[in-house]
Amino acid sequence: MSKLQLVKSGTPQPRPNGAEPEFLKGLNPAQYKAATTIAGPVLIVAGAGSGKTRVLTYRIAYLLSQGVSPHNILALTFTNKAAAEMKERIAKIAGEGAGHRVWAGTFHSVFARVLRSEAEHLGYTKSFTIYDADDALSLIRNIMASMGISQQQFTPQSIRSGISWAKNQMMSPHEYALSANTLPEKQTGAIYHEYEKRLRANNAMDFDDLLLNMIRVLKNQPEVLKKYQELFKYILVDEYQDTNRAQYVAIQLLASGHKNLCVVGDDAQSIYRWRGADIRNILDFQRDYPNAEVVRLEQNYRSTKNILAAADAVIKNNQGQIKKTLWTENAEGDKITVLGCPSDREEAEAIVTVLKRQMREKDFDPKDFAIIYRTNAQSQQIEDSLRRANVPYTIVSGVSFYKRKEVKDTLAYLRLAVNPTDSESLLRIVNEPARALGKTSIQAIQLYAQENNIPLFEAFKNATKISTIQKRAQISSVQFSQLIEKFTLLKDEIPPAEFAVQYIEATGLLRMYKEQETEDALDRWNNIQRLLSHIAEYSARTENPTLEEYLEQIALISDLDITDTTKDHVSLMTLHAAKGLEFPVVFIAGLEQGLFPLGKAENDNEEKEEERRLFYVGITRAREKLFLTYAERRYRFGELSYSRPSEFLEEIDSTVLEYEGAFGMPAAAPQRRTGFQSPGFATGNNTFKNANNEVFKNFQSGGFKSNSAPASRPAFKSSQPRQPFYNDIQKQEYHSQIPVNTGALKVGVRVKHQMFGEGRVEAINGEGTQKRALVAFQSVGRKHLMLQYAKLEVIG
DNA sequence: CTCAAGTCTCCGAAC
DNA sequence: GAGACTTGAG
Numbered sequence: 001m002s003k004l005q006l007v008k009s010g011t012p013q014p015r016p017n018g019a020e021p022e023f024l025k026g027l028n029p030a031q032y033k034a035a036t037t038i039a040g041p042v043l044i045v046a047g048a049g050s051g052k053t054r055v056l057t058y059r060i061a062y063l064l065s066q067g068v069s070p071h072n073i074l075a076l077t078f079t080n081k082a083a084a085e086m087k088e089r090i091a092k093i094a095g096e097g098a099g100h101r102v103w104a105g106t107f108h109s110v111f112a113r114v115l116r117s118e119a120e121h122l123g124y125t126k127s128f129t130i131y132d133a134d135d136a137l138s139l140i141r142n143i144m145a146s147m148g149i150s151q152q153q154f155t156p157q158s159i160r161s162g163i164s165w166a167k168n169q170m171m172s173p174h175e176y177a178l179s180a181n182t183l184p185e186k187q188t189g190a191i192y193h194e195y196e197k198r199l200r201a202n203n204a205m206d207f208d209d210l211l212l213n214m215i216r217v218l219k220n221q222p223e224v225l226k227k228y229q230e231l232f233k234y235i236l237v238d239e240y241q242d243t244n245r246a247q248y249v250a251i252q253l254l255a256s257g258h259k260n261l262c263v264v265g266d267d268a269q270s271i272y273r274w275r276g277a278d279i280r281n282i283l284d285f286q287r288d289y290p291n292a293e294v295v296r297l298e299q300n301y302r303s304t305k306n307i308l309a310a311a312d313a314v315i316k317n318n319q320g321q322i323k324k325t326l327w328t329e330n331a332e333g334d335k336i337t338v339l340g341c342p343s344d345r346e347e348a349e350a351i352v353t354v355l356k357r358q359m360r361e362k363d364f365d366p367k368d369f370a371i372i373y374r375t376n377a378q379s380q381q382i383e384d385s386l387r388r389a390n391v392p393y394t395i396v397s398g399v400s401f402y403k404r405k406e407v408k409d410t411l412a413y414l415r416l417a418v419n420p421t422d423s424e425s426l427l428r429i430v431n432e433p434a435r436a437l438g439k440t441s442i443q444a445i446q447l448y449a450q451e452n453n454i455p456l457f458e459a460f461k462n463a464t465k466i467s468t469i470q471k472r473a474q475i476s477s478v479q480f481s482q483l484i485e486k487f488t489l490l491k492d493e494i495p496p497a498e499f500a501v502q503y504i505e506a507t508g509l510l511r512m513y514k515e516q517e518t519e520d521a522l523d524r525w526n527n528i529q530r531l532l533s534h535i536a537e538y539s540a541r542t543e544n545p546t547l548e549e550y551l552e553q554i555a556l557i558s559d560l561d562i563t564d565t566t567k568d569h570v571s572l573m574t575l576h577a578a579k580g581l582e583f584p585v586v587f588i589a590g591l592e593q594g595l596f597p598l599g600k601a602e603n604d605n606e607e608k609e610e611e612r613r614l615f616y617v618g619i620t621r622a623r624e625k626l627f628l629t630y631a632e633r634r635y636r637f638g639e640l641s642y643s644r645p646s647e648f649l650e651e652i653d654s655t656v657l658e659y660e661g662a663f664g665m666p667a668a669a670p671q672r673r674t675g676f677q678s679p680g681f682a683t684g685n686n687t688f689k690n691a692n693n694e695v696f697k698n699f700q701s702g703g704f705k706s707n708s709a710p711a712s713r714p715a716f717k718s719s720q721p722r723q724p725f726y727n728d729i730q731k732q733e734y735h736s737q738i739p740v741n742t743g744a745l746k747v748g749v750r751v752k753h754q755m756f757g758e759g760r761v762e763a764i765n766g767e768g769t770q771k772r773a774l775v776a777f778q779s780v781g782r783k784h785l786m787l788q789y790a791k792l793e794v795i796g
Numbered sequence: 797c798t799c800a801a802g803t804c805t806c807c808g809a810a811c
Numbered sequence: 812g813a814g815a816c817t818t819g820a821g
Contacts, residue, residue: 078811079810079811080811106811107811108811109811132810132811133810133811155805157805157806207810207811208811210811211811271809272809272810274808274809275809275810275811374807374808374809375807375808375809376807376808376809377806377807378807380812405814405815431797434797434798434799436797436798437797438797438798439797440797441797472797473797555811556811557811574808574809574810575809576808576809576810577809577810595807598808598809600808614809635812636807637805637806637807637812638806638812638813639812
């Protein structure tokens with residue numbers, strides 16, 4: 001292909017020798033340097049809102065204009081959404097074809113694509129299945145059950161995160177076992193070993209394997225390494241501060257030939273330490289590549305001066321942060337508004353009220369707003385309020401659709417047709433709908449498979465030979481295997497969309513839900529239909545659609561129905577999901593001690609610094625106006641809990657803050673409760689410090705001191721009584737009877753027990769004499785302890 | 797073996 | 812409070 005064809009007419013043709021393309025003209029000097037320094041290693045330190053995405057896009061467009069082939073460019077982004085947007089922007093500058101031929105995607109999706117073609121080197125087949133976190137979890141549950149390890153004592157989740165941590169450190173089961181000291185670690189090691197064995201037997205990889213196997217194949221197959229080093233002549237890595245050890249190694253391998261590696265990141269926005277991100281990757285880049293060019297993007301084009309001042313004030317409380325001076329030519333802008341509310345429900349109402357007021361007075365549209373929170377669970381209240389107020393909204397990512405049972409079941413059927421050795425998928429749906437194959441029969445069949453060393457699916461085919469199960473189960477097993485086999489053969493004969501419809505119809509899953517005739521079952525039936533139409537959509541927009549590819553996309557693109565920015569919706573999302581986005585108006589909700597920062601961070605400085613970076617990310621999403629909200633009491637785990645406002649609020653200069661109590665709402669506010677006067681909360685003119693000090697007096701962290709309970713406040717005598725509100729009161733009075741001496745014992749604290757030694761409190765249940773704590777001990781795993789008997793000493 | 801009712805975990809973020 | 816998992820009667 002000639003290099004001229006790569007550039008669409010209408011964009012400037014590359015002129016030979018140094019003449020520069022038109023599109024670079026709008027860049028500032030630092031951006032220009034970042035976009036055009038294409039040879040050798042480059043580190044771009046890009047502050048929030050400094051035009052990073054633009055620079056990356058232009059850099060790729062520039063590469064293309066210099067005659068680089070699109071398929072020689074690898075751009076690794078943190079989300080698939082970011083990759084898709086980048087491709088789109090490149091397409092606009094350099095032409096449709098070029099834009100789409102660039103290798104752009106997440107580490108996981110790009111590596112999955114590579115691994116499909118190199119699977120044989122690893123002992124896998126092309127159609128390997130990708131297990132998401134939930135699949136991995138149920139595999140671990142099965143393993144624990146078969147190994148006779150109590151799931152009460154060791155949660156499958158903790159085992160899984162242990163395994164994932166080991167994988168991210170590139171530790172084999174053997175290495176992990178060698179370094180294991182405590183009992184939980186030893187158990188994890190044993191399970192890890194079996195887990196790896198079963199993944200292989202199932203022809204399946206988990207998320208971590210996509211990175212590890214990539215490294216494996218590059219390290220062990222020199223010709224494969226060479227091939228991809230040649231292919232990926234220019235490598236760009238976005239969000240480099242959030243890469244983990246395995247990603248780091250993979251990049252090193254790929255880039256070690258030509259060294260045209262450009263990494264972009266901001267240490268202040270590193271928010272994925274918990275999943276293995278290693279901030280040293282960015283801090284040490286210059287050591288890894290001594291001749292690296294370093295470009296700093298410090299001019300912010302996004303936010304007002306006040307918003308930047310707040311962000312700066314917050315982040316400077318972190319010790320381990322590269323010094324950076326972010327500045328802007330933008331206007332000073334409005335002050336940041338803090339909204340204090342009595343409850344989570346009223347917080348949600350206040351957000352919606354203020355949001356509507358902003359739309360009315362400042363002429364904003366719904367799409368100009370984002371509501372951001374620390375935990376997914378917070379979305380519910382806000383959703384309810386938005387729905388009641390008829391404000392259109394979408395939730396970015398979130399748990400939702402693909403995690404639903406019926407959807408996962410449908411996907412398991414499809415996976416099984418693609419990869420019949422996938423025993424996890426098989427076990428998931430073998431009795432869904434009921435086929436008279438219960439626990440006992442399945443255990444017997446599993447045993448048979450094990451003894452004869454054949455895949456589970458083969459055992460089902462040969463069920464008539466298994467004398468330990470009943471005749472009825474034998475027949476049922478054979479019928480089931482015949483159903484799957486029939487469609488395994490049909491799979492490549494008809495288009496994926498049609499196939500899926502016929503197949504799922506034949507499984508009886510749809511009929512089962514239809515016959516139940518409950519509202520819930522109808523919902524589930526609809527969800528399966530939605531999934532089937534989604535496959536049809538995928539098929540329609542893809543050149544050579546295959547079921548394998550569709551399933552891979554589903555596994556790797558969790559937020560597939562991501563925010564449609566063309567639609568006029570308010571966006572709801574977690575702080576993590578907000579990274580990389582921007583909105584004119586941003587609400588950050590739930591700024592409470594114990595929620596944001598999370599309780600676990602309270603006594604752990606590194607955790608707290610990460611929470612602070614998360615807050616920094618949140619603040620810098622806002623262009624014009626930022627609201628910070630908190631609730632004095634909120635439901636968590638179905639129980640009411642109290643907390644004081646987040647310590648992060650104190651870190652912001654009072655000069656850029658203004659304060660609005662929930663009852664300083666305009667008269668039009670529907671939930672207005674006159675009479676409420678929280679000290680210092682009333683109107684906007686108090687400086688925050690004053691208000692804050694008052695609040696601290698009233699709300700002791702984690703305690704339930706009787707006179708701090710706000711039961712006597714007139715606010716509870718609502719003129720518009722709502723049922724849940726009164727429930728709040730009852731519950732809360734109940735709570736105030738809890739003996740004060742257990743106040744310091746709460747979820748997250750470390751405790752010491754005479755016999756079991758040190759551990760961490762994971763949950764507290766029950767009341768009064770029945771109150772008990774679930775403690776994870778280093779020595780013996782998890783134990784339920786009655787507090788009135790177990791003398792637990794709180795040690796921090 | 798199956799279904800309904802009871803129990804337990806979850807709410808720490810996501811490829 | 813929801814959803815997944817467990818348990819016990821038919």
